[in-house]
Amino acid sequence: MGVVNEDKGGVIPSEAQKPAGIKPRISDILAGEKSTIVEQLTPYLPADLIGGSLPHVPGAEDEAVWNAAAQACGSEKVHYTYSVDEGRVWYLACPSSSLASNPDSWCPLAAALPGESEHWDKETVYLYEQEGIASALRWDPETMRMQVYLGASRTILPRVQSMDANFVTINPKIADIKSWRSRSLHTEKLSRAMVRVLFFSGLGVNFIAALILLISLISMGFVQRDLDGVKQQTDAAALALMENAAGVMQSDTIKHMVRVQQLLDKLAPYNGYLVRYQVAGNKTEWDAIVPMSVSEQAKRDTTFPEVKPSGGVRLIVPKAKIEDDDHVRLKGTR
Numbered sequence: 001m002g003v004v005n006e007d008k009g010g011v012i013p014s015e016a017q018k019p020a021g022i023k024p025r026i027s028d029i030l031a032g033e034k035s036t037i038v039e040q041l042t043p044y045l046p047a048d049l050i051g052g053s054l055p056h057v058p059g060a061e062d063e064a065v066w067n068a069a070a071q072a073c074g075s076e077k078v079h080y081t082y083s084v085d086e087g088r089v090w091y092l093a094c095p096s097s098s099l100a101s102n103p104d105s106w107c108p109l110a111a112a113l114p115g116e117s118e119h120w121d122k123e124t125v126y127l128y129e130q131e132g133i134a135s136a137l138r139w140d141p142e143t144m145r146m147q148v149y150l151g152a153s154r155t156i157l158p159r160v161q162s163m164d165a166n167f168v169t170i171n172p173k174i175a176d177i178k179s180w181r182s183r184s185l186h187t188e189k190l191s192r193a194m195v196r197v198l199f200f201s202g203l204g205v206n207f208i209a210a211l212i213l214l215i216s217l218i219s220m221g222f223v224q225r226d227l228d229g230v231k232q233q234t235d236a237a238a239l240a241l242m243e244n245a246a247g248v249m250q251s252d253t254i255k256h257m258v259r260v261q262q263l264l265d266k267l268a269p270y271n272g273y274l275v276r277y278q279v280a281g282n283k284t285e286w287d288a289i290v291p292m293s294v295s296e297q298a299k300r301d302t303t304f305p306e307v308k309p310s311g312g313v314r315l316i317v318p319k320a321k322i323e324d325d326d327h328v329r330l331k332g333t334r
Helices: 026-030 061-073 108-112 153-161 183-222 227-249 253-270 292-300
Strands: 002-005 010-013 050-055 078-085 088-095 124-130 133-139 146-152 166-169 273-280 283-291 319-322 327-333
Touching: 050 061, 050 146, 061 078, 061 088, 108 124, 108 133, 124 153, 133 153, 146 153, 253 273, 253 283, 283 292
Parallel strands: 124 166
Antiparallel strands: 002 010, 050 088, 078 088, 124 133, 133 146, 273 283, 283 327, 319 327
């Protein structure tokens, strides 16, 4: 919808009909260049404008358009814009040097690409004129190839008007803005964004590390260390460990081995043998088997009991128990 301008006899776009400005991208925000983005671009018609179409490969539109534009312009530094429609990519491009005097600009002819706001059909010729230079965008009726005409208005307009086709003049005030793309500028912007992200990430990590260190130092200042109590506990644990070690070293194993050997030596003359030697606390019990003929003599033998380590003798009266017809069991205690 528009409002009628009675003074000029034309139609001007309303506020709601004005095209939206260029919004900052994520790369612009990450690179810290959001404030440098010019939202309202100026319409400009480059002198070296070219156009064409390519098969659409999803995800590879920028790569394909840049490669085709770089070959057509003979330089990798190109500005391009494109649209995708009916399985093909339609693009316009120009050398970056053509925009030397108009860096913050856009080409209104891009609004007539298939799928854009000013495109009606491929049988229509789209015109745009600026400062004595005219351009036309049309599709060949036989091959349906996109053709771009560019030159002085006095030569281009008569030539285009002689064509048997409908004509539409593009109004940049109501057309949707299609900004230029530049691969080299985009790559440099991503590099700046990456450096900025890494810088602030490292700064954040260092800040968190410093904060953790500060909290640790403050916590250590509030800790009350009872060194005397720790020392007493350490001394007690060391003393208990030494006592346990001394107890282990003072084993009665050797003493009982000596006693067993003494018993074996005493039983040997009687043709007897030791069958049990048991230690229960401080009490020792043993059983021996001897022939019945020597049992009385063994019981009267006062040197038969065990000998103390000090060399003294403690008499123990063995008890005899008949095992079978020829042997008896002697039992002794200490």
